[in-house]
Amino acid sequence: MTKFTDLELDPKVLKAIAEAGYEEPTPIQSQAIPPALQGRDVLGIAQTGTGKTAGFVLPMITMLGKGRARARMPRSLVLAPTRELAAQVAENFDTYAKYTKLTKALLIGGVSFKEQDKLIDRGVDVLIATPGRLLDHFERGKLMLTGVQIMVVDEADRMLDMGFIPDIERIFKLTPFTRQTLFFSATMAREIERITNEFLTNPARVEVARQATTAETIDQHVVELKPSRRDRAASEKRALLRALIDGEGEKLKNGIVFCNRKVDVDVVAKSLKKHGYDAAPIHGDLDQSVRTRTLDAFRDGALKLLIASDVAARGLDVPSVSHVFNFDVPSHSEDYVHRIGRTGRAGRAGCALMIAAPQDDKNLAGVEALLQRQIPRRDNPLTAKTPEAAEDGKAEMSGKPDRPEKPEKANKPAPKRRRKKPDDAPKAEEAQVEAMQPETKADEADEGTKKPARSRGRGGRKQGDEDRRSDDKVVGMGDHVPDFLTRSFTDRRVG
Structure with missing residues (x-):
């Protein structure tokens, strides 16, 4: 040798x-x-x-x-x-x-x-x-x-x-x-x-190795996530990450969590720290002094979880990294090889876990095509604790219990709305119109006929318009009432 x-x-x-x-x-x-x-x-x-x-x-x-x-x-x-x-x-x-x-x-x-x-x-x-x-x-x-x-x-x-x-x-x-x-x-x-x-x-x-291959000492798995609702996908994904970290137990000495976007790096790091995990972010937008201190703390063992963008995926040599968590499936297939290459270095054993949501199917297929093999699947720890939990995983991941079904109510037809009798509606509207119209002799003379102004001779339209402009107020009765019903009309016959 x-x-x-x-x-x-x-x-x-x-x-x-x-x-x-x-x-x-x-x-x-x-x-x-x-x-x-x-x-x-x-x-x-x-x-x-x-x-x-x-x-x-x-x-x-x-x-x-x-x-x-x-x-x-x-x-x-x-x-x-x-x-x-x-x-x-x-x-x-x-x-x-x-x-x-x-x-x-x-x-x-x-x-x-x-x-x-x-x-x-x-x-x-x-x-x-x-x-x-x-x-x-x-x-x-x-x-x-x-x-x-x-x-x-x-x-x-x-x-x-x-x-x-x-x-x-x-x-x-x-x-x-x-x-x-x-x-x-x-x-x-x-x-x-x-x-x-x-x-x-x-x-x-x-x-010395086939292009884009991973070390045989790395145990690789994919955990599939099916969010219960679109607006809960991000929080359920972070909950799954915490469950994966907890599931490794004492085997997890330290680890790197990779995200595709810098904004997700900050969000995930903040979430982990909020739940009591020893985590810190590192990405290209941070000051160099902050990045250096964070890396030094991770290398020295003072920091357990490093939340990183792909700025840390290439070439960083931290020999004792036990785990790599892919919070996102990388958009570039080659990045997967470099990400998980942070563990299992120099012949050591390592573990790489990746969370895959339904929208990641295309990127996941690209990674497996590059590796020329399928990455083994692992059960979702949030939905595979018991057979019952596996059936209603959506409710467990969202933290809300399922509501029991009520078939007797589900088959019951919806109640019909009560409608007013056709004879009542015109009378009520007629009473309201009469109450709001100003009391004039012309109105009294015309009472009972209720003919529109435009039918009262050749000058009906013109004089009706003049009367409308002379009114002080126009009272509205709602969007369902035609506009002409809210106007006051006077009877002026042409001699």
Whole structure:
């Protein structure tokens, strides 16, 4: 079996690896490190959690052992899609390069430009950055990439999802053509393959697992949710999440809950804390200092549940994560592989549970098509406690008891409404009209005939209009009464 001592790494690097407690490399490390040390381009394809970061950090430290950094001209460049992944690469560099004199700089958003400029001005051997912040420094004239000897692109498929591919292509063109390129990804989309064909020269292809596969040590299950009502779907989904967390019991050491939207991250975290769970959110809209403190607390064991968007799905190395909960089925199938890859790392056992509502059927089918197998289903703990509860799961999930059925009332016809006799209605309306009309001699003379004004000669319409305009008030009797009944008319005969 291959050991790190067989890989021709720098003795100082081997000493740091031994102190970190590692003796045997992972498959991606044992196959990627030798061609990288030979100066070849490397295209590494492996599922998340297999040690890709050390697969490029270890040979990079060894190859940069000779030489000296120049101001504003880094000797190597590592591109990462997120701040958290870039910070993790920096931590790996500190761990394995502590017996060397190599220097590094971390360029990520949320940090002062001034502090980063100071590090670049001194000259660094390794520059670790996100694409956006790197280009910001370049456009400000604080950075030159003409001295880059080794360029690393980590989590390239995540770069594609986040829209960084144009930035990556621009950065490639700013670096020397003679650079060595190490390109790592968990999946190979067509756009990623196009970039590798354009910017990599005869790369050593290292593929240690089928694309988009998950570790066999992860126990995966789907729990289907059928909300009782549409307006209760969100609350019932959060109740199901709490039931799944409680159902794991002592097996749950710590876990990550993934949501598709940032707003849901905050809502779920707030709900869990309200019900007494140790939880905190992390997503792209939070300040970098808050994100760093939250991640540190989770890594140190001070935080049990991390509620995250996909910003935490790629590359975060927390070896002791026991569970991953997918509160939402990811809209991109590849994200499922990266999400559950946070557990079951380095051969450890892990558990991944995913909640699927009826509207998630299309996304769930996409995930299973990518995995080329069906994910086992698990009974809903809120509806499968007893046979009776399974039958009336809607009432149990909504927290309201079912109302007993009353067949004798259900078959009884609806009562008929009582209608007024036809003779009564005209008399009542006639009395109301007469009471509201002003008492005039013309009205008395015309009483009993009740003829409309327009039928009283050729001038009836005109004079009726004049009388209407002379009235002080028009009393309404409701929407069901015709408008002409509410007017007062006088009898003026044309002589």
